Amino acid sequence: MSERLKGRVAIITGAGGGLGRAHALELARHGAQVVVNDMGASAQAVADEICAAGGKAIACAGDVTRYEDMEVMAAGALSAFGRIDILVNNAGILRDRTFAKMPLEEFQLVLEVHVMGSVNASxxxxxxxxxxxxxxxxxxxxxxxxxxxxxxxxxxxxxMALVGLMQTLALEGAKRNVRVNCLAPSAMTAMTEGLLAEEAAGVLTPERVSPGLLALVSEDAPTRMILLAGGGSFECAHITMTRGIHIGDADNPAEALCGRLEQVQAQDGQLIPASGWEQPQHEVAKALGCTPPISNAAT
Known part of the structure; x- marks a missing residue:
């Protein structure tokens, strides 16, 4: 057993099966004390599995859409282990339909679980x-x-809303050494059954995603990273901004823009802004004929 996470306390939501279970087992293998959250008895089964392997874990049943449940979960972690170092917002559901056929209630429910669930736990x-x-x-x-x-x-x-939440919380947490990242997994689980080709089952296992999680929660973790993980492969995604154009006071700005959209889309020298404020700074600099201030090139 690795000691990379020795002394650290990790909460994982939706950890009663699938990716969450794999995450819980992986962090426990590296020394973390784990709080296993889920809606039902499955959380206790995973906690028992960790303890049987020599780790430390407790189960905490709770609904991520209820902030009161998440407060109880946090209090339980503190009571059992004395601190909270890691939170993995993993709980989620699917309600797949085309937009034309989707009831608004199903749209709202998915947002409630994924977005507000992550907000509540965080x-x-x-x-x-x-x-x-x-x-x-x-x-x-x-x-x-x-x-x-x-x-x-x-x-x-x-x-995508969770990416925006991550970007802002990473900025707000930086001074206090709170690092926030995103994990984009590819895995065959009960939630993705029927969505991926049959031959993917042996490759896209939850266990092959969890090493990526370890990288995002360790002492030397990055912050504001979007890590893609699946089948033992790992990639990084970026939200970039192209260099763009400046049309200033053209006689017909809308027509000038429509005629030059290919230039606007050109990816040569595209940028990774450090925050949302860099867009207006970039645009003002171009309008004034100055060199745009963003130097973090993506390519």
Whole structure:
């Protein structure tokens, strides 16, 4: 057993099966004391599995859409282990349909579980992490949010929202050593059954994703990283901004823009802004004929 996470306490939501279970076992193998959250008895089964292997874990049944449940979860972690170092926002559901056929209730439910579930859990641990000046939070995003996926408008919207949440919490947590990242997994689980080719089952196992999680919650973890993981492969996604154009006071700005959209889309020298404020700074600099201030080139 590795000691990379020795002394650290990790909470994992939706950890009663699938990816969450794999995450819980992986962090426990590296020395973390684990709080296994889920809606039912499955959480206790995973906690028992960790303890049987020589680790330390407790189960905490709770609904991520209820902030009160997440407060109880955080209090339980503190009572059992004395601190909270890691939060993995893993809980999620699917309600796949085309947008035309999707009831608004199903759209809202997916947003409630993925987005507000992550907000509730993060809010419950945030003050403790800030006070101890140490914390690692992971949001579970998806390529469905980053790049789109037919029939998953609700899921895709929720998963991209979590990227925005991660970006801002990473900025707000930086001074207190609270690092926040996103993990975009590819795995065959009960939630993705029937969505991936049959031959993917032996490759895209949950266990092959969890090493990516370890990298995002360790002492030397990055912050504001979108890590893609699946089948033992790992990639990184970026939200970039192209250099763009400046049309200034053209006689017909709309027509000038429509005629030059290919230049606007050109990816040569695209940038990775450090925060949302760099867009207006970039645009003002171009308008004034100055060199745009962003130097973090993506290519």
């Amino acid at each position: 809010k419950s641990v945030w003050p403790y992490m800030q006070a101890q000046e140490y914390g690692r939070i992971v949001m579970t995003t998806s390529s469905s949010g980053l790049y789109g996926s037919f029939g998953q408008s609700n899921y895709g919207a929720a998963k």
